[in-house]
Amino acid sequence: MMTHASVTPTSYRALIVREAAGGFTRQVETLDPARLPPGEVLIQVRFSALNYKDALSAGGHRGVTRRYPHTPGVDAAGVVEESSDPNLRPGDQVVVHGYDLGMNTAGGFGQMIRVPAAWVAPLPSDLTPFSAMVYGTAGFTAALALQRLIDAGLTAEQGEVLVTGATGGVGSLAVALLAQTGFRCVAATGKLDQAGLLQELGAVEVIDRRDLETGGDKALLKQRWAGVIDTVGGPILAHAIKTTRIDGMVAACGNAASADLPLTVYPFILRGVSLLGVDSANCAMARRRQIWEKLAGAWKLTGLERITRVVRLDDLDPELERILAGQQVGHVVVDLWA
Numbered sequence: 155m156m157t158h159a160s161v162t163p164t165s166y167r168a169l170i171v172r173e174a175a176g177g178f179t180r181q182v183e184t185l186d187p188a189r190l191p192p193g194e195v196l197i198q199v200r201f202s203a204l205n206y207k208d209a210l211s212a213g214g215h216r217g218v219t220r221r222y223p224h225t226p227g228v229d230a231a232g233v234v235e236e237s238s239d240p241n242l243r244p245g246d247q248v249v250v251h252g253y254d255l256g257m258n259t260a261g262g263f264g265q266m267i268r269v270p271a272a273w274v275a276p277l278p279s280d281l282t283p284f285s286a287m288v289y290g291t292a293g294f295t296a297a298l299a300l301q302r303l304i305d306a307g308l309t310a311e312q313g314e315v316l317v318t319g320a321t322g323g324v325g326s327l328a329v330a331l332l333a334q335t336g337f338r339c340v341a342a343t344g345k346l347d348q349a350g351l352l353q354e355l356g357a358v359e360v361i362d363r364r365d366l367e368t369g370g371d372k373a374l375l376k377q378r379w380a381g382v383i384d385t386v387g388g389p390i391l392a393h394a395i396k397t398t399r400i401d402g403m404v405a406a407c408g409n410a411a412s413a414d415l416p417l418t419v420y421p422f423i424l425r426g427v428s429l430l431g432v433d434s435a436n437c438a439m440a441r442r443r444q445i446w447e448k449l450a451g452a453w454k455l456t457g458l459e460r461i462t463r464v465v466r467l468d469d470l471d472p473e474l475e476r477i478l479a480g481q482q483v484g485h486v487v488v489d490l491w492a
């Protein structure tokens with residue numbers, strides 16, 4: 155086992171969610187790294203990021219986390235502290251997200267994680283742990299969705315691309331990435347007071363998401379979108395598919411509104427629409443590295459400070475409530491050592 159020049163800490167701080175009578179409690183506690191799960195790589199987490207799934211885990215959602223006490227956090231970027239894998243050396247800057255991190259494996263809302271080497275991606279040299287978490291799983295997922303659309307043949311000349319849940323973590327970064335890569339992006343939101351922000355990110359038009367909650371009784375609606383990045387599911391995703399143009403494509407990323415999809419097969423068999431799944435958690439390592447390289451290079455986004463807020467571990471609680479209520483705007487980065 156190789157160790158970093160610095161001395162491995164004998165304690166670290168982490169958010170712990172515990173089951174208590176009638177509910178769940180959350181507090182920051184000081185812990186012994188020896189209680190971390192087995193794994194080849196011990197990482198000092200410098201920054202994490204907040205995701206909807208973290209709020210579910212932190213609230214005791216058994217569909218995300220079966221066993222408590224638990225530390226959520228599906229995102230972590232930091233420095234390798236100890237490693238028994240020859241490809242990962244102490245001092246390497248790395249990013250870990252998805253797989254089981256923060257689900258049933260202690261996650262990025264702790265200053266240390268221990269994980270299998272297969273989950274660890276080296277950070278491209280143009281990214282730091284902080285800039286990686288400014289993207290986080292949200293930005294990675296937005297980039298993966300865009301890559302899915304491009305791989306399926308979408309080009310900027312084909313027309314407008316809709317983003318739903320546009321002020322959310324995935325949505326806001328999808329708007330920014332589409333604009334950066336030359337697509338005409340239309341942002342659908344429930345927060346019309348944030349229209350200015352969405353336009354600053356590059357949306358050519360901002361629409362009220364209630365306009366996408368109509369036409370539930372129809373199999374097809376007037377065609378508009380060449381492509382869609384959807385983060386909300388339910389009737390809005392169904393509407394987006396029904397309004398996608400012939401041979402257009404829709405990337406489904408999330409279920410912030412609903413896990414249902416009330417739809418007939420007609421958009422697929424009468425308009426050749428393609429529905430593409432996006433799963434960042436189990437994305438293969440080779441593709442994961444490609445997407446991070448893109449975010450570090452050709453798709454590098456600037457000006458994300460407008461949609462990024464940095465909070466301390468001790469100040470995470472209200473952010474968890476806000477994201478559960480669908481009230482989060484942009485993306486929250488967690489500074490583990492502030």
Ligand SMILES: NC(=O)c1ccc[n+]([C@@H]2O[C@H](COP(=O)([O-])OP(=O)(O)OC[C@H]3O[C@@H](n4cnc5c(N)ncnc54)[C@H](OP(=O)(O)O)[C@@H]3O)[C@@H](O)[C@H]2O)c1
Pocket residue numbers: 204205206207291292295318319320321322323324325342343344345363385386390406407408409410411412432433434435477478479480481482483484
């Ligand atoms: N597939 C993957 O790999 C992957 C990765 C990350 C996240 N996700 C999923 O993607 C979704 C978004 O994640 P996120 O981190 O971006 O969450 P988020 O920051 O909370 O954003 C979700 C956005 O959806 C909209 N929304 C919320 N409740 C809604 C409702 N009832 N009806 C319609 N719209 C609603 C809101 O945007 P507006 O107010 O602007 O409409 C909200 O800001 C979640 O379901 C998450 O689990 C999937």
